[in-house]
Amino acid sequence: MSRETMLNAIRRGLRRGRLPEDQAEMLRARLARHPRHLIPARSRLPRAEQIELFLRNVEKEFGTVDRVAGPAAIPAAVADYLAGQNLPSELVAAPHPQLQAIPWSERPMLQLREGRAEASTLVSLQQAYAAIAETGTLVLPSDPTRPTTINLLAETEIVVLSASRVVGAYEEAWDLLRAESHDELTGGFMPRNVMLVTGPSRSADIEQTLELGAHGPRRLHVVLVDDDASAGQAA
């Protein structure tokens, strides 16, 4: 009963009844069209520069980046990163087909377990859905192949990202999801959970001074795979 009472209280405040059908129809059309607003000029760049901007922004937000020529180079890049940080070579990996297709056996020292992350997980591996150059933001939607806990519980998260999936602005990432994603439960496109992740976890709650490593990963490492001919290659 509360529902109608609340809606009526709102209508009373707005000094009208239920919206007339023609107006409701216009609002439904706006929802369906979801018009874009101003997109800041900073990300309106040629592809190669857009990718550069993304990488710069990740580093600005205290993430680290590595750029490799193709999937075959990922195992070595991951192994080197872990060794360089003095981290163990055990990883919990999202059960994503793109991660599964990587020739891990070339680095037998790396031990991968597939699944969701647990509280004891030290290093996790995720496959990014897309990334946003504007602020160096990774787009990590949930589905059976991309568990959310992979982004949350590990001390160190490594994210593999295809260069072709870097877009300029958030709006472009929403349109990718709208075009590519299908949610069985709702019939819509929105996955249960979409995390936009910009750098490693931090807190400024102590004297308003930034300190890395709050509840989420202390380190966020992006391995960018050059698969986009239009975007230039790693040097």
Next chain:
Amino acid sequence: MLATSPAFKQNARRALSDAGLQKALAISKTQFLQRRARAVAAMPEFERLREIGRDIKNHTLTNLDFYLEAWAEKVERAGGQVHWCETADEARAAVLRICEDAGARTVTKGKSMISEELGINEHLERHGITPVETDLGEYILQLRDEPPSHIIAPAFHLNREDWEASFRKSHTDLAADRVFHERRDILTEARSRLRERFLLADVGITGANFLIAETGSSVIVTNEGNGDLTQTLPRVHIVLASIEKMVPTLEDATNMLRLLARSATGQDFSVYTTFSTGVRRQGDLDGPEAYHVVLLDNGRSAMLGTEFQDMLRCIRCAACMNHCPVYGVVGGHAYGWVYPGPMGSVLTPSLIGVDQAGQLPNASTFCGKCESVCPVKIPLPGLMRHWREREFERHLTPSTVRVNLGLWAWFARRPSLYRGATRVAAALLGLMGRRRGRFARLPFAGGWTGGRDLPAPEGDTFFARYARRQRAASR
């Protein structure tokens, strides 16, 4: 806490002579101002984004009933449940019912101002359920049994020493030689303590920065990742959201997000901006099995169609308090209720009654800084003036029994606050009768005397001290 709003001046006077608080305010304030200025300078389109943000919120508010219905339909389709709650009582009951149905013993919590407004923690505790705050700032306040003093930085009023002292007192198993020299040491201690709690919790409660009609999503914005752990690990996720959090589409939310972090912490984007839509899907390896939104009105619909409708655009970024000269010297607790600073001075009288919070709209120098930084262009000084005029016209008498009873009830549910407030009330009595006029010596005197309803000054008032500080600072 609530009943101390009427004693704003006394609270403020105490705050001015609290050395620890003054130190914390001085450090924190400059941090916020510099960071926001840098972030805004790096976004040449910022002014245009503000105008768009204002227009999006105005459009949504004008059609709020439509968008709420559209949103609720999407939530339900995603396996979620919406609990429509007109009052704080209904919302508390809804939260408790969900927790009890889930057989919950412990509940983890992300930062939520609605939770403060409802007094959820006290309510759960009284029914044998343990709430655990997981935002670092909220966690320390829970250990200290204090309310937040800022809407995005709840422990704004504390110094590093205070953190260490609270940990030593509450974490009794800490080794005596354990050091907390660095902020990092404090962070590590909190992280490891809270990890255990995250894993045990049966229910996770978060707030929402936005609700999206297009997709039926709730959005949270955090830097720590505590909100995400809170809504991902337990079986049940409860979202506490008030009706004005609504925006129509992802594009609308995106414009608001471009404004939020820059205005709040001066970041280009917060670390975690997360969109939650319903329950765990088939085949998912994690995520909650149940998703509830407790949708709260609690006085907001009554602001629609009035001059205070503009206030419902607020996205709780805290820029107005960070830039407020009054907040900057008295801190958040002096405002006496959940929402401090300029936004609190406008919102609090709307939500708890002008007879309780009528002093707050006077807590302004009318310098206009708040309005000039507000990302959704809320005319805060103008709205404070409206309250002053209304208060004058009503010739306030302490006869609004209903609100007072409501206040008493709110308050009685929070024993520690109740004790604090009776202390303040006693101090207040002791101060009555000491009266001295000092208004001619105030800065911005034109702004002050423009308000016909300015109460007679009492003793060595906050305003007088404020004036002295201003003079000292400008020498």
